[in-house]
Amino acid sequence: MTREEFKQLIKSGIVVLDGATGTNLQKAGMPVGVCPELWIMEHPDAILTLQRQFVAAGSQIVYAPTFTGNRIKLAEYGLADRLTEINTRLVQLAKEAAGDHAYVAGDMTMTGQQLYPMGDLTFEELVGVYKEQARVLWEAGVDVFVVETMMSLQETRAALLAIRETCDLPIMVTLTFEADGHTLYGTPPEVAVVVLQEMGADAIGMNCSTGPADMVEAVKAMYEYATVPIIAKPNAGLPEVENGQTVYRTTPEEFARDAELLIAAGARIVGGCCGTTVEHIRALSDTVRRLTPQPIGTTKKRVLTSEQKLVTIPLDGPFQVIGERINPTGKKALQAELRSGSLAMVRAFARQQEKDGAAVLDINMGTNGIDEKEMMIKAIYEVGSVSSLPLCIDSSYPEVIEAALRIYPGRALINSISLESSKVDRLLQAAKKYGAMFILLPLSDAGLPKSVEEKHAVLRQILAKAQAAGLTKEDILVDGLVGAVGALPTAGLDCLSTFHYCHDELGVATVCGLSNISFGLPERIYANMTFLAMAVSSGLTMAIANPGQDLLMNAAAAANLLMNRPGSDMQYIN
Ligand code: HCS
Structure with missing residues (x-):
């Protein structure tokens, strides 16, 4: 998909993304602590079934399960030398599930290693790590990129630069904000949206961390400065621990109802993160598709x-x-x-x-x-x-x-x-x-x-x-x-x-x-x-x-x- 085609897709109305990958695969048997990318390769039916169901429920873009497929994360499992094979195969699976009915996003996230000056990793090393994964995802044929669950604006910049220096596909970017309204590294939503849209991200927003109602303020803060569409991909509520298990309590109906608040606040691209099921996406899609989105901002602020x-x-x-x-x-x-x-x-x-x-x-x-x-x-x-x-x-x-x-x-x-x-x-x-x-x-x-x-x-x-x-x-x-x-x-x-x-x-x-x-x-x-x-x-x-x-x-x-x-x-x- 070209960047212009992505714009047209957004113009056509609210766009629905997929729901959670990790928590749904865990329900399907993926043990905690394994390398998710390898487990998915070895259990292809699990992702094929999940993503086919998401598409049937209304997802227009599904995320290839390449979330932690970067060299640093794969190395934790001794799998760095299989990076190309793993990312390529996972994109193939997502494309098979999506067929002609949905677009596939190449998914990237944090590496878990701290950047200089807090850690040893230099900015250029990190750009290199992201470039390596971005190139494989691009060559495997993703339609769009998503950089998600980002807690650091600087690492997000590195990923964005890496993708832009690799290809000209559309790039969606979502950060994770804490209860105090900032990322873990102290960036508020309005700063994130300004920095990333000026660097050429095609859609910007937030995912994970909270349920939909708690994301409304951050969406509003971004919308005030945004000249690109805003993404909201909340969890099914705040995670709670019950009998040693993490549970998410927001029901599909509540999730869809609260998502209306996100659309009213300015979100144009919505989906679900941890704890959201196929039912959440179905309820979300049925609800938001009939809503009129807020216009995308055209006046750039100085x-x-x-x-x-x-x-x-x-x-x-x-x-x-x-x-x-x-x-x-x-x-x-x-x-x-x-x-x-x-x-x-x-x-x-x-x-x-x-x-x-x-x-x-x-x-x-x-x-x-x-x-x-x-x-x-x-x-x-x-x-x-x-x-x-x-x-x-x-x-x-x-x-x-x-x-x-x-x-x-x-x-x-x-x-x-x-x-x-x-x-x-x-x-x-x-x-x-x-x-x-x-x-x-x-x-x-x-x-x-x-x-x-x-x-x-x-x-x-x-x-x-x-x-x-x-x-x-x-x-x-x-x-x-x-x-x-x-x-x-x-x-x-x-x-x-x-x-x-x-x-x-x-x-x-x-x-x-x-x-x-x-x-x-x-x-x-x-x-x-x-x-x-x-x-x-x-x-x-x-x-x-x-x-x-x-x-x-x-x-x-x-x-x-x-x-x-x-x-x-x-x-x-x-
Ligand atoms: N796309 C990932 C994000 C986790 S925060 C997942 O598991 O749904």
């Missing part, structure tokens, strides 16, 4: 995320600050620290800027005598251990930006993309592939634009290229290119006209390096503060600045208040 936190950047404020301090340019002490291999100061800057009210942290590791790429990766991990703010990846080298985006477990901002011919296409592709936002710097090979008109023409050229690369206006913050008013008397006015142009005419958000305006002037803070207020009223969305400057942050709060920006009254009082 958002950045870390692994845990989402920051929205509305065009009309509130005005927010990107903390500029993690940058060795002009900071001798930080340069020396980085050369010595220490990131203590980087961690301290991150903590302090978060405390001072930054919304996003810029990270620049450009200094002589270090391997910038290696240091950038280290800094991302280190900052992630002390701050939950989203990051802005700042480098002159595309390879540094690509490497950083690849391992960054959220939705980052790229600083920056200009029209420089040696870099522009490569960086736009990286932004698309890794789902990042970017700062558009209106510079070309000719250098600084000589007039406001030329600046806006370059800006439009980059915007057009970005749109051709599949990015949208909501992925962009235009840098106003602030010059020094001491060198060019119209520097302030030129910038203000760019903010107006972007906000009023293009509907594109803006950013600037605020303090450039006062370069060479005495008492710079007054010029900076006043320029900030003028810029905000001209439509400026964010600035890269030092949030430790009280006067500046207070001017920002006052500007938000005077512009009647949402939440600005409390921000000003605080």
Whole structure:
């Protein structure tokens, strides 16, 4: 099935998935503790019967029983060298059961091994593990992929990248949320949906863990940000232990009734996870097929995320600050620290800027005598251990930006993309592939634009290229290119006209390096503060600045208040 065909399938109405594989096979005799994939190979009738019944009950997509068929899991049973044979055979069985009546999804999940920095497994090793399984599943002829029961957003990203780097089939992704509404690793549903849809997942949602009624809030949270269909595949209630056995008490009728709440909350693809039987799927299918789904979101929001936190950047404020301090340019002490291999100061800057009210942290590791790429990766991990703010990846080298985006477990901002011919296409592709936002710097090979008109023409050229690369206006913050008013008397006015142009005419958000305006002037803070207020009223969305400057942050709060920006009254009082 192509990605377009998958879209059409979803458009045709609510799509019903299958029910539980594991708990039903256990009922059919699969002992606990065996390798499920091997047991299924040796008892093919069990899966054939179950999946045929699911299809007869209304499942339009059945999951091939390849859930833990990755190298790391199979190795626990000494079966890693049979990976190709096992995954291929299990897909064949699912295809036989589905016949022409249902699609078959290649199913993948967590490996059970912790990723660096919590464990030893590197991100690239994990991508390799998933790629190996994805290739076999693809070659065996699955119609679609599903990555499910994911507790870690970073591992989900690895699986998604692995599949996308293997083939162009549609990819469904579901995570498992705990009772506190977060994954085990602390990711809330809205962060997961933003990160994964921007990286190209075709449908995103949740499975396992709870019954349908308890999933409603998470579906709602995803729906608010989703531009892809939402999946809900709940258990038949919370598992309970009775006489040493795990039981699931939600009846098929209750399951189907509660599933109506999931559809009302925005789910378009539903099925059952642990404890759900063929009867649950029949009741579900009979109920949901007659319901009208909520529309799939079409308005993309301007958002950045870390692994845990989402920051929205509305065009009309509130005005927010990107903390500029993690940058060795002009900071001798930080340069020396980085050369010595220490990131203590980087961690301290991150903590302090978060405390001072930054919304996003810029990270620049450009200094002589270090391997910038290696240091950038280290800094991302280190900052992630002390701050939950989203990051802005700042480098002159595309390879540094690509490497950083690849391992960054959220939705980052790229600083920056200009029209420089040696870099522009490569960086736009990286932004698309890794789902990042970017700062558009209106510079070309000719250098600084000589007039406001030329600046806006370059800006439009980059915007057009970005749109051709599949990015949208909501992925962009235009840098106003602030010059020094001491060198060019119209520097302030030129910038203000760019903010107006972007906000009023293009509907594109803006950013600037605020303090450039006062370069060479005495008492710079007054010029900076006043320029900030003028810029905000001209439509400026964010600035890269030092949030430790009280006067500046207070001017920002006052500007938000005077512009009647949402939440600005409390921000000003605080
Ligand atoms: N597809 C798997 C998920 C377990 S959480 C199963 O057994 O149904």
